[in-house]
Amino acid sequence: MLDRPVKDTVRYHxxxxGILEPSTPVQHRDDEYPEDGFATLWAMQERHFWYRGRHRFLLRALDRHHPVSAGPLSAVDLGGGVGGWVRFxxxxxxxxxxxxxxxDSSRTALRMAGSVLPEGVERYQIDLMNLGWRDxxxxxxxxxxxxHLPDDLEALCQARDALRPGGLLFVxxxxxxxxWSYNDDLAHHLRRYTRADFARLGEQAGLALCDARYFMFFLSPLYYLARRRPGIMRLSEDxxxxxxxxxxxxxxPPINAGLTFVFASETPVGHWIRFPFGTSILGVFRKP
Structure with missing residues (x-):
């Protein structure tokens, strides 16, 4: 476990x-996720095949580890942008x-999310590097x-501190x-991950890795071919x-529907067997 001094609890008001904010103003870091990207995310999060597939795959994992019969649980989507997963x-x-x-750190994103989130869902403006929540x-x-984060380990440590003992973190x-493709460069990605990376991060953050599995396996060949583009670094910023x-x-619509169908077939298949690879990975961590 990373040895860090315990910080004072951050109080939100x-x-x-209607947004809950800390006393110390939060600065959204545009170099990690540009705020002008939220408009694109807003348009994609309910209808795009990738988000539909990811949400479906994630919900199945959530039900496996926390069955509906377990009763109400408190939950927060950290860095959740314009609220697509929370709404789902x-x-x-x-x-x-x-x-x-x-x-989320972006007030722009939180304001956009306000029109789609159900009544009773709170919105917090946060600094992922200083959440201040304890248990x-x-x-x-x-x-x-x-x-997107230079210090991914600290983000996991902050999430760990925010969880109650026995709580689960889905990444x-x-x-x-x-x-890796031009899309990673343009989307401000700093790295891609393997199951071994998740195991290492979990150990360093003091979290038990319960599960790690790749997804978007069936569409990965298409993804690979579609994202091959030479000369990307010679393009202007515009x-x-x-x-x-x-x-x-x-x-x-026809293509999106077809890709949605293919991706949807990974649930439940990808939870019965472990795909050997995929363009994305899901990790489930438990706080001891």
Missing amino acids: RAED LADRRPGQYRPLALA HWDVAFLLDVIE TTPALRQF QKRALIIKSHRIPS
């Missing part, structure tokens, strides 16, 4: 816009997670977040360096921005 979870498992919260939540999520990230917007656009 409600601002005029609230719709699919109504009343199962109470309180349920969305947390507060039963379940936490870090979904495609830590690959998804891009997987395997072999799938050209790069235009390319990532184009790459993240929702495909035409």
